[in-house]
Amino acid sequence: MDSASTAYDVLVVGAGPAGLAAAWRAANAGLRVAVVDDNPSSGGQIWRGEENKPTSREAQTWLERIRSVNIRFIRGARIFQQTQPGTVLAETARDVVELNYTNLILATGARERFLPFPGWTLPNVMGAGGLQALVKTGLPIEGKKVVIAGTGPLLLAVAAYLLAQGANVLLMAEQASSLKLAKFGLALIGAGKSAQAFEMKQRLKTVRYLNGCWPVAAHGNEKLESLTLYRAGKRWQVACDYLACGFHLVPNLELAELLGCKVQNGAVSVGQFQQTTVPHVYAAGEATGIGGLELSLVEGEIAGLAAAGKRNAAQTLFAAREKQQRFSRILNETFALRPELRGLAKDETIVCRCEDVTFAQLRTHDSWRAAKLQTRCGMGPCQGRVCGAAVEFLFGWRAESVRPPIFPVKVESLLCK
Numbered sequence: 001m002d003s004a005s006t007a008y009d010v011l012v013v014g015a016g017p018a019g020l021a022a023a024w025r026a027a028n029a030g031l032r033v034a035v036v037d038d039n040p041s042s043g044g045q046i047w048r049g050e051e052n053k054p055t056s057r058e059a060q061t062w063l064e065r066i067r068s069v070n071i072r073f074i075r076g077a078r079i080f081q082q083t084q085p086g087t088v089l090a091e092t093a094r095d096v097v098e099l100n101y102t103n104l105i106l107a108t109g110a111r112e113r114f115l116p117f118p119g120w121t122l123p124n125v126m127g128a129g130g131l132q133a134l135v136k137t138g139l140p141i142e143g144k145k146v147v148i149a150g151t152g153p154l155l156l157a158v159a160a161y162l163l164a165q166g167a168n169v170l171l172m173a174e175q176a177s178s179l180k181l182a183k184f185g186l187a188l189i190g191a192g193k194s195a196q197a198f199e200m201k202q203r204l205k206t207v208r209y210l211n212g213c214w215p216v217a218a219h220g221n222e223k224l225e226s227l228t229l230y231r232a233g234k235r236w237q238v239a240c241d242y243l244a245c246g247f248h249l250v251p252n253l254e255l256a257e258l259l260g261c262k263v264q265n266g267a268v269s270v271g272q273f274q275q276t277t278v279p280h281v282y283a284a285g286e287a288t289g290i291g292g293l294e295l296s297l298v299e300g301e302i303a304g305l306a307a308a309g310k311r312n313a314a315q316t317l318f319a320a321r322e323k324q325q326r327f328s329r330i331l332n333e334t335f336a337l338r339p340e341l342r343g344l345a346k347d348e349t350i351v352c353r354c355e356d357v358t359f360a361q362l363r364t365h366d367s368w369r370a371a372k373l374q375t376r377c378g379m380g381p382c383q384g385r386v387c388g389a390a391v392e393f394l395f396g397w398r399a400e401s402v403r404p405p406i407f408p409v410k411v412e413s414l415l416c417k
């Protein structure tokens with residue numbers, strides 16, 4: 001254990017937009033603030049790697065703001081356990097750090113949801129955000145034939161990014177219906193995002209966009225070679241090098257659940273000051289529900305101010321949050337999964353890829369617990385982070401408990417209690 005265990009007025013978990021906004025507000029109020037993130041750089045899913053070269057005005061503003069105050073960044077450190085209220089342990093590549101806090105802000109973000117279908121475990125079938133991250137770290141994509149499929153606005157961001165990197169984006173298959181997408185278009189205007197939407201449309205004007213369309217099978221011997229798509233009763237095959245596929249996002253809840261925070265409708269339950277049901281623990285950003293960048297930022301600001309005791313200042317941001325929350329409700333209605341997608345997995349389709357558990361092995365059980373005990377579904381290295389959201393959609397099961405460590409850690413890290 002790092003002998004220099006330290007105490008902070010505010011400890012923020014997650015250096016994405018919500019965590020940075022919370023940390024900036026709390027540090028600005030003169031508090032001792034630390035931000036822990038399991039990645040080597042700050043910025044979360046959207047701004048990671050942009051610390052020295054922000055790609056948007058918003059990123060630049062926020063990255064400058066956090067540089068203007070005194071915040072300790074603990075990078076490459078993953079919180080995996082609470083030893084007692086007010087103390088958590090984080091594992092780094094070298095050792096374990098004990099972190100003590102008066103107030104904790106959970107800004108743990110979200111991850112992609114994957115749905116199993118025949119061939120989804122073939123090499124080069126990837127999460128949409130996953131493929132984007134690989135390309136950002138050097139995977140050559142120029143000239144490669146890419147299909148982007150699933151649901152949610154992340155698909156658009158990924159398509160625009162891959163296109164800009166020279167990928168041959170063949171088409172985008174979005175499962176949402178045209179009616180839902182039209183309503184979403186109106187909501188974008190209401191939320192003040194019409195300029196953003198127009199810019200995205202311009203960037204993607206050469207890409208074929210099919211609504212009410214989804215992948216039903218990926219084919220290939222050693223890696224992906226082609227894909228069968230379905231739309232309005234028709235199936236057809238497309239030859240491609242990569243499939244970037246994700247079905248919207250799901251909040252990262254494990255740490256909140258470990259601390260005993262109430263979770264409702266798949267998100268951390270918070271009050272008007274972003275306080276959770278556990279005293280001195282706040283939550284902000286996509287851990288509290290999927291709502292996009294602006295909602296994450298404003299929730300982070302409110303949590304940071306509230307943790308610093310600045311409730312009046314926090315209240316001045318409630319109207320801005322409400323506007324983004326309205327947008328978030330429409331976002332989640334638009335990209336809700338259609339029931340037909342439950343039919344994608346066939347008996348032999350692997351659902352838990354860590355433990356090679358098939359759909360047929362799972363469907364004879366009546367709960368997540370029973371399936372886990374009999375098949376080891378969700379007990380591999382990802383601890384249900386991939387298959388958990390899929391089995392929830394397929395069977396309606398949710399994990400009943402979270403136990404430490406919430407991430408796989410070294411045995412010696414477990415001994416540091």
Ligand SMILES: Cc1cc2nc3c(=O)[nH]c(=O)nc-3n(C[C@H](O)[C@H](O)[C@H](O)COP(=O)(O)OP(=O)(O)OC[C@H]3O[C@@H](n4cnc5c(N)ncnc54)[C@H](O)[C@@H]3O)c2cc1C
Pocket residue numbers: 013014015016017018019036037038039043044045046077078079080107108109110111112129130154157158249252255284285286287291292293296
């Ligand atoms: C894979 C992916 C890619 C995305 N790409 C885009 C994009 O290109 N454009 C776009 O507009 N939106 C994108 N989004 C959506 C975007 O992330 C959200 O709209 C919003 O920015 C979320 O901010 P956040 O601060 O809540 O979370 P995040 O940005 O997700 O930040 C949370 C951070 O907390 C860290 N963390 C979680 N648990 C722990 C722990 N126990 N210990 C230490 N660290 C921890 C995570 O590693 C992460 O860095 C993406 C989302 C995902 C899941």
